Amino acid sequence: MKFTIAQIGKNRLKKVLVDDREQDPEKLCDVLKSDFLRISKCYMEQPEIFVEVKESDDEILFNITLKTRRVKSIGVLSF
Amino acid sequence: MARRIVFTSGKGGVGKTTICANLGATLSNLGFRVAILDVDIGLNNLDVVMGVEQRIVFDIVDVIEGRCRTTQALIQDKRYENLYILPSAHSYRGEEITGEDIKNVVCSLENTFDYIFIDCPAGVEQGFKRAIVCANEAVVVVTPHISSIRDADKVLSILSSYNLNEKYLVVNRVRGDLMVNGEMIDVDEIINFLHIPILGVVPEDDDISALSSLGVLGGSVSNRAWVLLAENLHNGTQKVFDCKQKYKGVLGALRRNIKRRI
Numbered sequence: 001m002k003f004t005i006a007q008i009g010k011n012r013l014k015k016v017l018v019d020d021r022e023q024d025p026e027k028l029c030d031v032l033k034s035d036f037l038r039i040s041k042c043y044m045e046q047p048e049i050f051v052e053v054k055e056s057d058d059e060i061l062f063n064i065t066l067k068t069r070r071v072k073s074i075g076v077l078s079f
Numbered sequence: 080m081a082r083r084i085v086f087t088s089g090k091g092g093v094g095k096t097t098i099c100a101n102l103g104a105t106l107s108n109l110g111f112r113v114a115i116l117d118v119d120i121g122l123n124n125l126d127v128v129m130g131v132e133q134r135i136v137f138d139i140v141d142v143i144e145g146r147c148r149t150t151q152a153l154i155q156d157k158r159y160e161n162l163y164i165l166p167s168a169h170s171y172r173g174e175e176i177t178g179e180d181i182k183n184v185v186c187s188l189e190n191t192f193d194y195i196f197i198d199c200p201a202g203v204e205q206g207f208k209r210a211i212v213c214a215n216e217a218v219v220v221v222t223p224h225i226s227s228i229r230d231a232d233k234v235l236s237i238l239s240s241y242n243l244n245e246k247y248l249v250v251n252r253v254r255g256d257l258m259v260n261g262e263m264i265d266v267d268e269i270i271n272f273l274h275i276p277i278l279g280v281v282p283e284d285d286d287i288s289a290l291s292s293l294g295v296l297g298g299s300v301s302n303r304a305w306v307l308l309a310e311n312l313h314n315g316t317q318k319v320f321d322c323k324q325k326y327k328g329v330l331g332a333l334r335r336n337i338k339r340r341i
Binding site: 004005006007009010012016017020021 | 225228229232233262
């Protein structure tokens with residue numbers, strides 16, 4: 001199959017943009033974790049957070065899992 | 080209250096200043112009061128594009144340093160009576176000027192104009208950041224080339240950390256003949272890659288380069304594109320100039336062939 005110049009350009013651009021947007025996923029996950037941890041501590045005891053990043057051509061998917069043994073009762077929430 | 084719009088791109092030479100000037104002229108023709116600020120301190124070009132370089136008495140640095148009022152530094156365009164230009168300094172250590180300084184200048188014009196355009200320097204350094212903080216909307220200018228689109232994508236990531244209400248895309252220097260031939264990335268593809276609403280498409284126009292040497296705005300091919308761009312900006316519509324139209328069909332194939340041979 002023969003590609004046109006525009007199609008070749010499009011494919012190259014897609015690769016370049018995906019690489020650029022990747023940034024530093026581990027660093028981003030760490031920042032996200034610490035932010036979520038800070039907030040979730042207001043609502044639950046000893047929360048654990050797992051962040052996973054999945055990237056496709058046109059979107060970035062963040063899977064955030066939050067685990068805890070006990071949720072604080074609404075009356076004693078501290079902000 | 081004026082709409083404060085910054086024209087940016089990341090990459091240099093994509094036509095930010097040309098788009099800023101022509102869109103300003105078109106809006107002023109439609110009856111809106113427009114001020115264009117050149118904040119590319121030390122590398123001023125707007126004055127030359129607008130043909131006012133011989134009429135500069137004060138510039139934006141004079142305003143910031145209190146040597147004149149903002150209205151004294153504004154230059155009224157001779158052809159478009161609603162269009163004003165605030166030129167940049169031709170030599171100055173730009174690092175001494177802050178975004179807050181420029182913001183104050185912009186604020187002083189806010190009640191006098193309908194639109195304030197901020198012509199941003201290329202790159203993503205201090206000059207770029209200075210320009211962004213003054214605006215509440217941004218127009219990102221790209222050409223259909225990988226390097227330009229890549230830089231625009233990086234600029235968009237940076238812009239997302241600023242408090243801007245809206246971001247629009249303008250695709251400049253579009254060659255309809257190359258797009259129909261499959262030799263240039265299509266405008267729709269660029270929109271898909273960058274995920275921001277399109278404000279307009281400006282075709283490649285030989286008149287723009289020729290007229291810019293004379294300090295004259297406009298161009299025979301692009302005139303309709305400027306009007307659509309102005310209407311889209313004002314009305315929030317997305318009517319885009321079809322650059323491919325005249326290169327379709329039998330007659331279009333002939334045009335493409337001739338253009339290729341010239």
